[in-house]
Amino acid sequence: MAHGPATLADGWRAYISRWVFTTNHKDIGTLYLWFSFSMFLLGGAFAMVIRAELFQPGMQLIRPEFFNQMTTMHGLVMVFGAIMPAFVGLANWMIPLMIGAPDMALPRMNNLSFWILPFAFAILTSTLFMEGGGPNFGWTFYAPLSTTYAPESVNFFIFAIHIMGASSIMGSINIIATVMNMRAPGMTYMKMPLFVWTWVITAFLLVAVMPVLAGAVTMMLMDINFGTSFFDAAGGGDPVLFQHVFWFFGHPEVYIIILPAFGVVSQIIPTFSRKPLFGYSSMVYATAAIAFLSFIVWAHHMFTVGMPIAGELYFMYATMLIAVPTGVKVFNWITTMYKGSLTFETPMLFSIAFVILFTFGGFTGLMLSIAAADMQYHDTYFVVAHFHYVMVAGAVFSGTAAIYYWLPKWCGKMYNETMGQVQFWVAFIGFNIAFMPQHFLGLAGMPRRYADYGLQFADWNMVSSIGAFIYGGAQLMLLYNVIMTIRNGKPTTEEKTWEGAEGLEWTVPSPAPYHTFATPPELK
Amino acid sequence: MLKRAQALFLSLLSLVVLLPIAGSALAESSASQLNMPQGVTEVSQAAYDIHMIMIWVCTVIGIGVFGFMFYVMYAHRKSRGAVAENFHEHLGVELLWTIVPTIILIVMAFPATTALLKVYDTDNPDIEIKITGYQWKWQYEYLGEGVKFMSELRTSDDEVYGRAPKGEHYLREVTEPLVLPVGKKVRFLVTGNDVIHSWWVPDFGVKRDAVPGLFTAGWAKTDKPGVYVGECTELCGQGHAFMPVVVEVKEEAEYNAWLANKKAEAVEYASTIGKEWTAEELMTKGEGVYLQSCAGCHQADGNGIPGVFPAIKGSPIALGPQIGHIAVLIDGVPGSAMQSFADQLSEVNIAAVIHYQRNAWGNDVGDVTQPIDVLNYKQSK
Ligand code: HEM
Ligand SMILES: [Cu+2]
Numbered sequence: 001m002a003h004g005p006a007t008l009a010d011g012w013r014a015y016i017s018r019w020v021f022t023t024n025h026k027d028i029g030t031l032y033l034w035f036s037f038s039m040f041l042l043g044g045a046f047a048m049v050i051r052a053e054l055f056q057p058g059m060q061l062i063r064p065e066f067f068n069q070m071t072t073m074h075g076l077v078m079v080f081g082a083i084m085p086a087f088v089g090l091a092n093w094m095i096p097l098m099i100g101a102p103d104m105a106l107p108r109m110n111n112l113s114f115w116i117l118p119f120a121f122a123i124l125t126s127t128l129f130m131e132g133g134g135p136n137f138g139w140t141f142y143a144p145l146s147t148t149y150a151p152e153s154v155n156f157f158i159f160a161i162h163i164m165g166a167s168s169i170m171g172s173i174n175i176i177a178t179v180m181n182m183r184a185p186g187m188t189y190m191k192m193p194l195f196v197w198t199w200v201i202t203a204f205l206l207v208a209v210m211p212v213l214a215g216a217v218t219m220m221l222m223d224i225n226f227g228t229s230f231f232d233a234a235g236g237g238d239p240v241l242f243q244h245v246f247w248f249f250g251h252p253e254v255y256i257i258i259l260p261a262f263g264v265v266s267q268i269i270p271t272f273s274r275k276p277l278f279g280y281s282s283m284v285y286a287t288a289a290i291a292f293l294s295f296i297v298w299a300h301h302m303f304t305v306g307m308p309i310a311g312e313l314y315f316m317y318a319t320m321l322i323a324v325p326t327g328v329k330v331f332n333w334i335t336t337m338y339k340g341s342l343t344f345e346t347p348m349l350f351s352i353a354f355v356i357l358f359t360f361g362g363f364t365g366l367m368l369s370i371a372a373a374d375m376q377y378h379d380t381y382f383v384v385a386h387f388h389y390v391m392v393a394g395a396v397f398s399g400t401a402a403i404y405y406w407l408p409k410w411c412g413k414m415y416n417e418t419m420g421q422v423q424f425w426v427a428f429i430g431f432n433i434a435f436m437p438q439h440f441l442g443l444a445g446m447p448r449r450y451a452d453y454g455l456q457f458a459d460w461n462m463v464s465s466i467g468a469f470i471y472g473g474a475q476l477m478l479l480y481n482v483i484m485t486i487r488n489g490k491p492t493t494e495e496k497t498w499e500g501a502e503g504l505e506w507t508v509p510s511p512a513p514y515h516t517f518a519t520p521p522e523l524k
Numbered sequence: 525m526l527k528r529a530q531a532l533f534l535s536l537l538s539l540v541v542l543l544p545i546a547g548s549a550l551a552e553s554s555a556s557q558l559n560m561p562q563g564v565t566e567v568s569q570a571a572y573d574i575h576m577i578m579i580w581v582c583t584v585i586g587i588g589v590f591g592f593m594f595y596v597m598y599a600h601r602k603s604r605g606a607v608a609e610n611f612h613e614h615l616g617v618e619l620l621w622t623i624v625p626t627i628i629l630i631v632m633a634f635p636a637t638t639a640l641l642k643v644y645d646t647d648n649p650d651i652e653i654k655i656t657g658y659q660w661k662w663q664y665e666y667l668g669e670g671v672k673f674m675s676e677l678r679t680s681d682d683e684v685y686g687r688a689p690k691g692e693h694y695l696r697e698v699t700e701p702l703v704l705p706v707g708k709k710v711r712f713l714v715t716g717n718d719v720i721h722s723w724w725v726p727d728f729g730v731k732r733d734a735v736p737g738l739f740t741a742g743w744a745k746t747d748k749p750g751v752y753v754g755e756c757t758e759l760c761g762q763g764h765a766f767m768p769v770v771v772e773v774k775e776e777a778e779y780n781a782w783l784a785n786k787k788a789e790a791v792e793y794a795s796t797i798g799k800e801w802t803a804e805e806l807m808t809k810g811e812g813v814y815l816q817s818c819a820g821c822h823q824a825d826g827n828g829i830p831g832v833f834p835a836i837k838g839s840p841i842a843l844g845p846q847i848g849h850i851a852v853l854i855d856g857v858p859g860s861a862m863q864s865f866a867d868q869l870s871e872v873n874i875a876a877v878i879h880y881q882r883n884a885w886g887n888d889v890g891d892v893t894q895p896i897d898v899l900n901y902k903q904s905k
Contacts (some may be wrong), residue, residue, distance in 0.1 A: 057694065059685050065762040069576060131831030138759045144736065145719040145761060149659075149861045151832060227859075233737025234858065239720055240735060271598075274608040284619050304722060304757075305733045306740030309644045317635060320629045324622060330589065330620045337596045341608040344601075356590060363582035367877070370632075372639035373575045375731045376560055379722060379757040401789075443560045445726045447757040450765040456557070456697045500608075 005514050020115070023107035024514060025092045026424050031114050031409075032089030033403075039081030039477070040120060040396075044472055046074035051434075051468040054461050058271045059452055067451035068136035078166045078255070081121050083391065086399045087260040088113075088171045091199050095175060095405065097505035097512065100184025101522045104179035106128045112489060113170035120163035127153035139448060140250065143231035143242040147223045154224060158217045167209040172203035172210075184504070186523035190284070193503050194277060197284050198263030205252045205259075208295075213249040216242065218230060233384025240305055247298035254374065255294040258358075261398035262329060265351045267503070268405050269333050270346035272342030274500035279332040286325035286332075289354030293322050301373045312371045319369035323362065340455035345498075346420030350401035352396060353428050362437070366512060379449075382442025387436045400427070400478060408497040412511030413489025419481050433467025525605055558598075561726050564746040567731030569641040577635060581628065643729070649711035653702070657714070657721030657734030657756070658868060660763025660820070664702045671786045674868070675700050676816070677766045684766075696753045701770040705779035709745040718863045719761060725754035730865040736805055749773045762869075763820065797895045799869050803879065806892065810880025814871045818881075821861065826885040833861070837885040846893055849878050850901045866902065871895040 005027065006014040022028060049070050053061050062070070083343075092110065096103055105109050127134035132151035135141065146154060179200050183192070219242075222228040223267045229235025231242045270277045277283065300319040303312060333355050364386040368374050377383060408414050437460040442448075455463065496506045508516045533714050562572045600606040636664035654665040661676040678697040678814035682688035691697075704710055716734035723742075724731040730742040774782065815824060818836075822828045836842050841849055853874050858865035865874060875895040882889040 056688060059684050062687065063762070064765065068759070068762060068764070104631060129830050132829075136761075142720055142759070145759065148859060149719050149761065233735075238737065240738065274602070275610065276612040278612050279614075279618055280612065280817075304731050304740075305735065306738060309640065312640060312644075313637060316640070317633060320633065320636075323629060324625050326620055327625045328618070331617075332594045334589065334596065335617070336612075337593070338600065339606075339609040340596075340600055340607045341602040342600050343603070344597075352593075355593070359586070360588065366582065367575065367578045370574055370578060370636045370639070372567075372636065372643050373560075373571050373578065375643060376575070376729060378731060432874060440558045442555055445561070445755065447724070447755045447765075448565075449759045450755075451762075452695065452765045455690065455692075460557075491896065 010302055011365070021111070023103070023111050025104045025107070025110065026514065027097050027514065028104075028114050028258060029089045029091075029093030030090060030198045035114070035117060036082050036085035036089060037084070039077050040412050040475065041479075042125070043074050043082050046070045046077065047468065048472055050074060051465040055453065055465040055513070056462065057453055057455055064451040065136060068138075068449070070359065071449050072135045072138050072141075073124075073128065076124065076135070077121070078391075079139060079253070081117075081149075083257050083395050083399070084168065085117060087199075087202075087257075087299065087395075088168075089403055090195075090260065090264070090399070090406075091175055093410065094505060095178060095196055095199060096420045097409075097516060098196050098503055099179065099182065099187050100504050100517050100523075101182035102515065102517050103500060104174050105182055106174045109170050110174055113167045113174065117167050120160045120167070123156050123163070124160040125150075127156050130156070140246060140516065142246070143213045143220060143223070143239050147220050147231055150224070155221065158221050161217045162214060164474075165214045168206050171448035172206040175199055175203040183518070184523060190281065191523070192518060193263075194266035194280070194283055194287075195260070195263035198259040198266070198287050198484075201287050202256050202259045204290055205256050205294065209252045209256075213253075213462050214246060216245045216249065219245070222386075239431050240302075243302050243305060244299065247301045248295075250297040250301065252291075252294045254387070254390070255290060257395050259291070261354070261395045262287065264398045264405075265333065265354050266401045268347050268351045268401055269336050269355075270502070271405075271498050272343050272345060272351075273337045274342075275336060276339075276502070277332070278335040279328070282328055282334055286328040289325040291324060293318065297322065300369055300371075300374070303371045306376050314477050316369060316371045320366065320403035322369075323366050326362050328363070330355060341500075345404075345417060346407035346415070346424055347401045349424045350397050350404070350430075353424070354397045354401065357389055357393030357397070357431070361386055361394060364389065379440060379447055381438040381446045381448055382441035384436050385438035386447050387466070388438070392435070393431055397427075397465060402412040403478070403482065405498075406505075407485055408492050409505060409510050409512055410509075411486050411489070412491060412493060412494045413485050414497075415481055415485040418519050419477070419484070423474055423477040423481055426477060430467050430470030430472075430474050434464050434471050435467070437464045437467075439462075449515070543709075563727040563729050563732075564748045564750070564752070565744045567643055567744070568727055570642045570737070571729045572641045573898065574635055576584060577632070581632065606619075617719050635827075642648045642792060643742075644709040645713050646743045648709065649708045649743060650708040651704070653710060653712055653801065655702075655712050655714045655723050655734065656867075657716040657718075657723065657760070657767075659718050659761050659863075660756075660767040661870065662702075662721075662723065662767065663717075664768060666783070666786075669787065670790050671783065671816065672790075673700050673786075675702065675770070678767075686809065695766065696768055696770070697770060698770045701751070701772045702778060703772050703782050704775060705776045706747050706749055706773055707745070711740045712744070714742065715739050717868070721756050721760045721767070722758035723754070723769060724757045725752050725771055727752040727762050728754075732759060746773055749775055766837070776856045793870065797899055800896075801872075801875070801892075801893050801894060803883075806876045806879040807883065808874070810876035810878070811884070814880050814884075817865070817869060817873075818877065827888075836881050837887060842881050844890060845883075845890075846878070846891055846897065849882065850874070850893070850898055853878065853905075854898070854901055871898040871902075874898045 011059040053067055087121035105139050130153040134153055135157045137146040181197060219230040223230055223232060231237050231239050266277055297315060298317045300314040368377055368386060404415060404420055440456055441460045446453055493510055495509055504521055560572055560575050562569060622898050652667040654667055661674050662722040665672040675698045678699050679695050683690045683694060714732040714734045716736040721734040722731060723734055728744040730744055732740040732742045750773055752771045756764060756767045822831040822836050826835060828835035841852055854866045856862050872895045875893045875898050880891045
């Protein structure tokens with residue numbers, strides 16, 4: 001290898017070709033991460049529009065029709081554009097480094113799975129400018145609102161979902177193939193870092209459920225354009241069928257989002273506790289148990305739809321069970337900290353906040369699993385609060401922790417610790433101001449996806465909006481911190497950035513060279 | 525470093541302290557601002573009870589887990605000179621924290637099951653009401669009584685768009701509430717006409733999805749007269765936030781009087797179908813109906829929204845034969861957002877709105893559509 005990757009010094013064309021044609025796992029990881037961050041900002045902008053409109057009762061800024069497009073696009077962009085690609089990016093960067101592989105197993109497919117994503121989101125976003133507007137039926141797109149009653153742009157939405165699904169499936173196959181075939185000699189399955197384990201399990205979930213999502217949107221496509229009646233009661237179909245199919249994808253999907261986040265936190269907490277992860281094997285089994293359970297609880301999203309009572313009872317019991325393996329994880333993290341030697345750098349702060357706030361979201365999840373109480377919670381702001389505690393304080397906090405944790409390895413520069421901690425506190429406080437009151441709003445009776453509300457909800461909505469703006473600001477600070485680190489950060493060339501860090505990724509120089517582990521490492 | 529760790533510890537500690545306080549504030553706040561309402565039925569009470577049990581269970585576990593965590597964060601800090609130990613497994617505790625939560629869950633499953641059985645106890649009602657969700661209003665039909673009406677938002681657009689001050693009952697008022705008697709078991713049969721809606725009255729603990737082609741049942745029985753306000757809780761399009769539910773529970777005598785009055789109205793109405801209406805009468809009535817039921821999509825000026833909702837002004841159907849125009853309203857346009865209005869509007873209202881559409885905004889067919897024409901079309905099918 002006489003020649004490294006093209007830089008700007010080699011001219012624009014060479015530089016652009018490098019990124020477009022790259023098959024290098026680090027380049028592709030970087031692309032995924034930047035793409036997902038830009039989607040995060042886009043989805044965040046939609047959220048700001050929502051919270052600005054909800055700042056006060058009455059319609060001030062936008063029309064209800066556009067409001068519905070904003071809630072829908074916010075959900076879709078955040079789930080499929082921000083969170084999922086962020087963790088695929090981390091997987092691309094870190095899995096080969098963690099298992100001692102020179103690259104991903106299928107590098108060309110890796111390139112393809114990334115490069116179709118921007119097209120999917122360009123198509124999805126362009127629907128906002130089409131006649132009739134973009135998707136306005138919620139990220140769960142229940143039929144028949146999303147079929148018979150949908151704007152015409154729904155066909156583009158379906159196409160975009162298909163592309164995202166294809167991308168996810170390719171990415172997952174790649175991860176499975178890499179982990180199965182490219183581990184360094186001596187890296188047995190039960191020696192793999194937990195992040196690798198959680199990602200393998202996630203990849204299997206993805207391969208299993210993305211086709212189900214594809215099936216759901218294909219049935220929609222048929223109903224809309226080819227006269228079938230899968231979801232149309234007038235033609236002998238059943239709108240409830242849609243919900244079963246959607247949630248058979250949708251519930252595993254929420255674990256697809258959280259499992260890699262578990263993995264990240266399971267890397268970071270031991271590092272800053274200077275102590276090995278407690279209960280490694282029970283962590284692996286708990287992850288597998290959660291993944292299995294995630295397939296058999298889907299109808300807890302449908303308690304009010306009129307299922308027979310036997311069905312309700314089954315789905316209630318099964319859902320309650322998920323609390324057990326989830327609890328095991330939380331206890332393991334805390335016991336890892338017990339009798340450690342703790343320091344609280346930014347990644348650790350985010351990870352601790354993750355444990356606390358995710359557990360809080362787990363508690364509300366447990367409450368939601370009680371069907372009789374869910375009849376009151378369902379489709380209110382209580383549910384909105386629940387899933388933002390698990391998805392934002394869960395997945396997004398852990399993703400942020402990962403950025404601070406591995407940034408020195410990626411770019412060979414150290415971020416500014418004070419700035420990192422300031423950003424943490426702004427995010428932590430903003431998040432709680434934004435979402436804690438939403439529990440109260442939901443319990444007091446405010447339904448979700450409401451463009452306008454009665455006067456009794458005015459106070460908490462205003463508080464929530466203020467918190468949301470603060471939290472939004474914290475993301476701009478994160479962007480600033482990352483850019484300043486890359487441009488002006490203090491160079492750090494040590495292999496091991498963190499005193500307590502363990503694992504193969506900390507045996508290569510910083511910044512990680514373009515090619516690593518061309519010869520497999522020796523495992524102690 | 526030490527200072528910072530202490531500050532961190534303190535702020536996190538305050539969070540733990542706040543948690544139980546928030547918990548008890550929840551328990552006490554009667555001003556349904558923070559907590560689930562206890563409501564006025566057995567079902568809502570059951571939901572509230574299990575909700576409070578869960579809150580307390582979670583609070584206790586939370587204090588234990590977070591308390592331990594903060595202790596660790598305080599005691600085992602490097603800045604205090606803590607040296608890491610190296611243990612990383614302990615079968616005993618790992619089994620313990622798998623089994624104990626399982627037992628807690630099994631115990632909680634009992635009250636959870638009892639509560640759910642209560643929700644499903646819909647047998648032997650005294651009164652049955654069919655509730656149909658429409659974009660964006662509710663229809664209530666008293667089964668076996670021949671009484672049926674629409675209940676729509678009464679708050680004006682001016683209030684919504686800030687052109688007029690918001691009233692005290694902003695978005696919590698309807699044209700005609702559902703009326704129920706005290707002390708009677710009422711069964712609700714909920715269904716949808718177009719998309720899925722969901723009929724929710726928090727004080728009854730009833731939330732049932734209104735799915736087209738399907739009936740879901742809920743029930744309520746209360747001894748407390750009063751006005752209870754609820755909402756639509758399934759996203760159903762642009763009017764989702766604007767179709768509240770209002771239920772008035774009355775003493776039995778009052779209820780009977782109300783029902784008798786409603787029945788009389790229905791009989792009187794039936795006699796107007798055969799009446800010959802004048803063009804002016806139809807035009808006035810039709811404009812009202814149009815603004816209520818059609819303008820949401822086709823717009824007040826009849827121009828529709830290009831690409832989404834067709835214009836009525838100058839449309840070939842509005843200018844074509846009367847029978848075709850009637851057919852569109854009665855049958856709807858399959859596969860589009862244009863639903864059938866046959867069950868939603870009376871014959872008189874359908875005739876009036878057709879007459880209006882054919883003769884407003886420069887449409888000048890000049891014919892007159894009578895309620896009897898609509899009835900004939902309906903019966904010919
Ligand atoms: C202890 C674990 C959990 C339990 C018992 C649980 C339970 C539930 C239940 C019963 C609902 C349905 C509420 C309703 O619509 O009425 C729900 C909604 C939801 N949960 Fe969880 N949950 C848990 C953890 C998670 C995690 C880890 C995530 C994702 C990271 C998650 C994401 C969501 C989302 C996105 C929704 C709402 C979906 C929607 O309707 O848009 N939950 N959860
Ligand atoms: Cu779920």
